[in-house]
Amino acid sequence: MENKIDQTLDCKGLSCPMPMMKLAKAFKGLNSGDVLEMLGTDPGTKSDLPKWCTKTGNSIIREDELEGGVFRFLILKK
Amino acid sequence: MSEEKKESGVLAQLFQTFFAKHWPVWVGGLTLGILNILLFAIKSPWGASGGINNWGANFYKILGISNFEGAASINTSLYGMLCVLIVVGAFAGALFSKEFAIRIPPIGELIKGFIGGGLMAIGATIGIGCTIGSFFSGVPALSGGAIIFTIGLFVGVIVALKYLMWEMEKHPSFSTGKSWVFLAGTGKKGDWQIWAGWIVTASMFVMAYIYSDNNAIMAWFIIIGLFMGLICQRSRFCIVKAFRDPFMTGEADGSVGVMAGLIVGLIGFTAIKYFGIGAGDASMRAREMTWVFSHFWLRGIIGGFIFGVGMTIAGGCAVGTLWRVGEGQVKLWAAALGFLLISPLSKEFIVPPIVKMLPHSMAFKNYLPDYLGYAGAFALVLAIILAWYVFVKWNEKTGKFSAY
Numbered sequence: 001m002e003n004k005i006d007q008t009l010d011c012k013g014l015s016c017p018m019p020m021m022k023l024a025k026a027f028k029g030l031n032s033g034d035v036l037e038m039l040g041t042d043p044g045t046k047s048d049l050p051k052w053c054t055k056t057g058n059s060i061i062r063e064d065e066l067e068g069g070v071f072r073f074l075i076l077k078k
Numbered sequence: 079m080s081e082e083k084k085e086s087g088v089l090a091q092l093f094q095t096f097f098a099k100h101w102p103v104w105v106g107g108l109t110l111g112i113l114n115i116l117l118f119a120i121k122s123p124w125g126a127s128g129g130i131n132n133w134g135a136n137f138y139k140i141l142g143i144s145n146f147e148g149a150a151s152i153n154t155s156l157y158g159m160l161c162v163l164i165v166v167g168a169f170a171g172a173l174f175s176k177e178f179a180i181r182i183p184p185i186g187e188l189i190k191g192f193i194g195g196g197l198m199a200i201g202a203t204i205g206i207g208c209t210i211g212s213f214f215s216g217v218p219a220l221s222g223g224a225i226i227f228t229i230g231l232f233v234g235v236i237v238a239l240k241y242l243m244w245e246m247e248k249h250p251s252f253s254t255g256k257s258w259v260f261l262a263g264t265g266k267k268g269d270w271q272i273w274a275g276w277i278v279t280a281s282m283f284v285m286a287y288i289y290s291d292n293n294a295i296m297a298w299f300i301i302i303g304l305f306m307g308l309i310c311q312r313s314r315f316c317i318v319k320a321f322r323d324p325f326m327t328g329e330a331d332g333s334v335g336v337m338a339g340l341i342v343g344l345i346g347f348t349a350i351k352y353f354g355i356g357a358g359d360a361s362m363r364a365r366e367m368t369w370v371f372s373h374f375w376l377r378g379i380i381g382g383f384i385f386g387v388g389m390t391i392a393g394g395c396a397v398g399t400l401w402r403v404g405e406g407q408v409k410l411w412a413a414a415l416g417f418l419l420i421s422p423l424s425k426e427f428i429v430p431p432i433v434k435m436l437p438h439s440m441a442f443k444n445y446l447p448d449y450l451g452y453a454g455a456f457a458l459v460l461a462i463i464l465a466w467y468v469f470v471k472w473n474e475k476t477g478k479f480s481a482y
Contacts, residue, residue: 012259013181013184013259014183014187015183015393015394015409015410016316016319016394017318017322017323017326018187021243024327024481024482028482041181041259042181042407043100043177044314047100051329052327068259069181069264070259
């Protein structure tokens with residue numbers, strides 16, 4: 001089943017802290033129930049994002065490894 | 079390929095334990111703290127900016143600039159090699175976990191990397207030391223100057239974080255744009271990375287063995303550096319993160335990890351200094367004063383501040399830069415380049431006039447046990463770390479000081 005996506009955030013090529021800063025900022029503009037798609041290449045995001053979600057109550061609904069070292073997260077706003 | 083699902087062997091399971099997932103930061107902190115004690119017991123504690131300065135001095139030496147003729151070549155410099163091995167160890171760690179890739183960010187990020195690296199170089203040469211030498215090693219070394227340097231770092235980080243947030247708000251184009259990724263190890267096709275990891279690791283052991291005949295200390299530094307790089311990469315041990323995240327997302331794990339390393343180091347270093355372990359021909363006093371630099375207090379606080387600004391803009395302190403270089407983050411390649419190019423110049427041309435200007439009372443070696451005794455100094459440092467712990471944990475819950 002395809003998920004609905006309300007906004008896409010491209011963080012490819014960026015390293016810490018830019019992906020998490022951009023994510024936190026983008027989330028401020030979303031409504032409850034919105035889904036954000038995040039694309040990235042910094043391995044750090046893979047440990048930072050789940051911790052941030054636990055803390056903020058948002059949830060990761062899907063995680064994929066795409067070709068060429070890019071990963072993709074779908075995150076649901078609380 | 080065989081069809082049936084095989085249970086992986088015990089060795090494969092062991093490999094998975096280390097390389098399938100990132101380690102908690104505190105595991106990195108503890109193990110790095112132990113290796114730091116080992117470095118001190120063998121010779122002297124961990125440091126990073128001196129090694130990067132050595133790389134830069136060698137670059138200028140090759141260009142034939144006479145001021146740098148006296149620079150020790152990298153292969154004979156303990157700290158120059160330690161830095162090389164941290165890059166190599168992180169490279170191996172990234173390969174083993176198939177996380178290596180050459181990641182080229184948008185151009186604005188590369189510029190920030192270079193400038194951040196240059197600022198770190200200026201901060202490290204003025205403040206005598208970086209987040210490793212004057213913080214992760216300097217604080218456990220019971221140096222009063224290191225504590226002052228750390229306060230400078232904090233202020234620098236907060237100022238630069240404000241800048242980053244402003245930049246993201248007003249000039250988002252700076253960190254967006256075309257980016258490239260090469261050599262990523264996604265999926266089965268990426269298994270070459272694991273083999274490459276073994277080749278890199280084995281070569282380093284061979285190199286250490288070759289050194290061991292004439293220079294046993296170097297052989298140990300090579301192996302310890304290799305493990306330090308690998309541990310940093312796997313645990314994403316990052317001192318910028320430890321300082322910055324409480325003020326950014328409010329996250330405290332990075333800070334707690336660094337504190338774990340500080341406390342382990344504190345216990346080990348205090349014992350080494352108290353008993354004069356490994357003093358050899360040097361005096362007991364020389365052993366006590368190891369990693370206590372003449373930067374108390376103004377020199378330390380200015381240097382710490384500039385370094386803090388630089389590392390936040392670059393997204394990695396001296397060691398955080400090195401291990402991300404090994405992981406293939408090109409922004410940090412730019413930072414390392416800025417660091418190594420500016421550091422020798424700063425040491426040669428910026429620092430001497432500053433030193434001339436500062437009276438002795440603003441730049442001297444402050445060894446805490448001289449004032450408080452060993453027990454008092456130990457208790458003071460421990461209390462500061464605990465206070466920091468309480469602050470970040472409280473802030474994590476309440477979000478009082480975090481931006482998001």
